[in-house]
Amino acid sequence: MARRGRGRFITVEGLEGAGKTSCLEAIAAALRMAGEPEPLFTREPGGTPFGEALRSVLLDPQYQGMTAEAEALTVFAARADHLTRVIRPTLEAGRWVVCDRFTDATYAYQGGGRGLGDRRVAELEAWVHGGFGPDRTLLLDVEPDVGRARIATRGAHADRFEQEQDAFFRAARAAYHRRAAAEPGRFRIVDANRPAAEVAAQVRHEIEALLGHGGTA
Ligand code: Z5A
Numbered sequence: 001m002a003r004r005g006r007g008r009f010i011t012v013e014g015l016e017g018a019g020k021t022s023c024l025e026a027i028a029a030a031l032r033m034a035g036e037p038e039p040l041f042t043r044e045p046g047g048t049p050f051g052e053a054l055r056s057v058l059l060d061p062q063y064q065g066m067t068a069e070a071e072a073l074t075v076f077a078a079r080a081d082h083l084t085r086v087i088r089p090t091l092e093a094g095r096w097v098v099c100d101r102f103t104d105a106t107y108a109y110q111g112g113g114r115g116l117g118d119r120r121v122a123e124l125e126a127w128v129h130g131g132f133g134p135d136r137t138l139l140l141d142v143e144p145d146v147g148r149a150r151i152a153t154r155g156a157h158a159d160r161f162e163q164e165q166d167a168f169f170r171a172a173r174a175a176y177h178r179r180a181a182a183e184p185g186r187f188r189i190v191d192a193n194r195p196a197a198e199v200a201a202q203v204r205h206e207i208e209a210l211l212g213h214g215g216t217a
Pocket of ligand 1 (some may be wrong): 015016017018019020021022023044045075100101103104105106107109110131150151161162192193194195196197200210
């Protein structure tokens, strides 16, 4: 039997409350409909025991004074572990990986939101994963107010990022837009202000289109 080629690496990005969780379900449905094997679903920060431990630190409101530099380095420490132990081996084995956030989130939140700028993030990106990156990135683009109103209904305690002010999220969204404009071949922007069913339909369409272009490699 012929060995399957490298799996596809799909990332999902967007502000809080954009609907990334529903998007992951729509991706799974599209792949199932196409008869593709179940992908690996993972997330950042996180995806390994070490990465999940760092995620807890990053989200913990008691570390509110963490510097932008420390935050970026922590995110990339988790990513280095995740890439080496989970993402690359899974792709090499021919399986798709779908990741809830990846390095574009660092450009958005640390580069944009915290004001660290693109250059510092690019240096860490070059060190940690060089030319490696997602095959397709779905950016669920939501107005910060709309996203925040959605998560407000959850009733959980706000994490360290959720406690940020509107300016932080506007800067993060602008950074996402710059990333998408710079790499139109990789990004697909999904208007996530729309009803959930419409968002899911576009997500399924984007995955079907990717499969139509040699998805199983
Ligand atoms: N972070 C970082 O700073 N740097 C990095 O490099 C990385 C991450 C990788 C944790 O991420 C934090 O890490 C993140 C940035 C930082 N913090 N922030 N902000 P996360 O992915 O866990 O955090 P999140 O964005 O806060 O997740 P979230 O709030 O769960 O958002 P979501 O997954 O997009 O939302 P959801 O759970 O799918 O939906 C939220 C609710 O809205 C839910 O009740 C849905 O039923 C509802 N919903 C969803 N879509 C719709 C539509 N279309 N209409 C109506 N209602 C909807």
